[in-house]
Amino acid sequence: MSEQRRIRVLDPRLANQIAAGEVVERPASVVKELVENAIDAGSSRIEVELEAGGARLIRVRDDGSGIGEDDLPLALSRHATSKIVSLEELEGVASLGFRGEALASISSVSRLELVSNPAEDPTAGWRVVAEGRNMEPRVSPAPHPRGTSVTVRDLFFNTPARRKFLRTEKTEFGHVEEAFRRQALSRYDIGWTLRHNHKTVHQLRPGEDVASRERRIAALLGKAFLEHALHLDLEASGLRLWGWVGLPTHSRAQADQQYFFVNGRVVRDRLVAHAVRQAYRDVLFHGRHPVFVLYLEVDPSVVDVNVHPTKHEVRFRDGRLVHDFLFSSLHRALGEARAGQPGIGPGEETGEGADEISEAGVAPQRAWPSPPDAGSSSPCRCRGERRASGSPSDRVRAFMEGYRNLHPDHEETLLTPQPAAPGAGGTAADLALAERQAAQALQREPLPSRTTPGRRRWAMPWHSCTGSISSPRASVA
Ligand SMILES: Nc1ncnc2c1ncn2[C@@H]1O[C@H](COP(=O)(O)OP(=O)(O)O)[C@@H](O)[C@H]1O
Ligand SMILES: [Mg+2]
Numbered sequence: 001m002s003e004q005r006r007i008r009v010l011d012p013r014l015a016n017q018i019a020a021g022e023v024v025e026r027p028a029s030v031v032k033e034l035v036e037n038a039i040d041a042g043s044s045r046i047e048v049e050l051e052a053g054g055a056r057l058i059r060v061r062d063d064g065s066g067i068g069e070d071d072l073p074l075a076l077s078r079h080a081t082s083k084i085v086s087l088e089e090l091e092g093v094a095s096l097g098f099r100g101e102a103l104a105s106i107s108s109v110s111r112l113e114l115v116s117n118p119a120e121d122p123t124a125g126w127r128v129v130a131e132g133r134n135m136e137p138r139v140s141p142a143p144h145p146r147g148t149s150v151t152v153r154d155l156f157f158n159t160p161a162r163r164k165f166l167r168t169e170k171t172e173f174g175h176v177e178e179a180f181r182r183q184a185l186s187r188y189d190i191g192w193t194l195r196h197n198h199k200t201v202h203q204l205r206p207g208e209d210v211a212s213r214e215r216r217i218a219a220l221l222g223k224a225f226l227e228h229a230l231h232l233d234l235e236a237s238g239l240r241l242w243g244w245v246g247l248p249t250h251s252r253a254q255a256d257q258q259y260f261f262v263n264g265r266v267v268r269d270r271l272v273a274h275a276v277r278q279a280y281r282d283v284l285f286h287g288r289h290p291v292f293v294l295y296l297e298v299d300p301s302v303v304d305v306n307v308h309p310t311k312h313e314v315r316f317r318d319g320r321l322v323h324d325f326l327f328s329s330l331h332r333a334l335g336e337a338r339a340g341q342p343g344i345g346p347g348e349e350t351g352e353g354a355d356e357i358s359e360a361g362v363a364p365q366r367a368w369p370s371p372p373d374a375g376s377s378s379p380c381r382c383r384g385e386r387r388a389s390g391s392p393s394d395r396v397r398a399f400m401e402g403y404r405n406l407h408p409d410h411e412e413t414l415l416t417p418q419p420a421a422p423g424a425g426g427t428a429a430d431l432a433l434a435e436r437q438a439a440q441a442l443q444r445e446p447l448p449s450r451t452t453p454g455r456r457r458w459a460m461p462w463h464s465c466t467g468s469i470s471s472p473r474a475s476v477a
Pocket of ligand 1: 033037038041062064065066067075076080081082083096097098099100101102103104147148
């Protein structure tokens with residue numbers, strides 16, 4: 001039998017190394033944490049520099065608020081943060097960080113030094129490192145322009161098991177570049193630089209007008225992304241969704257160019273992914289992935305960001321509302337594009353020319369059909385099968401009946417012409433579009449059978465949105 005061991009409090013370095021297991025997986029996670037701190041410090045310039053994919057060196061420099069000499073010893077301690085002081089503050093937190101453990105964790109598994117100066121005087125500044133098992137902070141004078149530089153050398157030098165998981169320099173740099181891309185897409189007002197092995201990989205000037213934003217997107221994701229994307233900006237029920245969504249003709253084999261931000265925070269969320277997938281469901285082949293850069297803005301108090309240590313997931317107080325808003329906004333944007341409103345060329349309608357802009361995989365019969373005349377049978381095909389029989393108007397009627405049974409108090413119907421849609425006003429084309437959308441919704445959501453009584457299925461009828469949807473760019477400067 002093994003000898004019984006006494007319970008002891010872990011020494012700080014070991015406790016931090018254990019915590020690092022959750023948040024510090026590879027150089028890219030270090031970059032993410034350091035850049036988040038730089039953003040939270042209100043920086044207008046952020047420079048990321050790496051050597052050997054980040055395994056040898058990661059340095060993040062910013063011109064933000066800096067840290068005063070008195071606070072410096074605490075910066076590298078666990079559970080020490082300047083960002084929240086109470087549970088109430090956590091509930092409405094707007095900063096990217098709040099857990100107060102990133103620097104402590106990173107510093108426990110690398111050689112980390114932080115140099116900072118909160119004053120304009122460039123001869124001022126202090127340096128801090130954490131030493132020994134107790135991670136005692138040692139502070140010494142070190143001149144630095146206003147702002148902060150954090151240098152992380154030899155990541156995982158003291159945790160060989162972790163170091164073994166590091167991949168090649170190229171792969172690790174690829175992950176860092178992806179982290180950088182996400183951060184740079186989250187803040188257009190900040191100027192960014194990424195350097196690897198003394199070469200500049202990205203240099204992005206700040207700019208918040210649409211042209212500057214699009215220039216940045218083209219630099220980070222390629223011109224083709226923008227040339228085949230719709231710009232949208234829609235608002236309803238206190239939610240705003242803006243950004244760029246790729247036309248189905250520009251889908252990809254992997255889900256790589258998908259960026260979703262909630263209040264400036266990069267998020268990979270199941271609810272969001274589901275809403276997007278549903279919106280593209282009828283227009284993309286199985287196995288193809290849409291591209292998008294989308295920003296959701298909501299009141300911080302209705303979203304819980306303290307769900308996951310790396311804060312990639314969020315929880316919405318009214319997930320259904322968010323889901324329906326996303327789904328209906330995207331569905332509508334794609335539907336309007338297809339109906340020929342925002343500048344879809346005639347070549348694409350007929351299938352000609354689609355090859356030029358298609359990356360692959362959009363089957364001609366899977367492209368949107370032009371709106372069917374009311375009463376005629378739907379030419380729409382889904383995954384090679386002919387869709388359910390019955391004319392669109394019959395199906396729309398059945399859908400509306402189900403909808404009204406569920407929401408007897410809901411006056412408006414999906415057939416109401418959309419006031420925000422260009423050219424809306426009850427024309428035959430508007431009606432046909434609305435009918436087609438409702439028919440598609442009916443196929444997607446057989447309402448009466450799958451809906452729990454009392455649960456709102458369409459929390460967000462899409463005609464309650466306001467905003468704009470505009471056409472793909474012919475070219476990007
Ligand atoms: N680049 C920076 N500029 C200014 N202050 C910083 C910077 N990086 C870290 N800090 C300070 O150090 C604290 C600890 O950082 P961190 O361990 O990442 O925890 P958190 O970001 O969760 O507060 C922050 O709360 C902040 O006060
Ligand atoms: Mg932080």
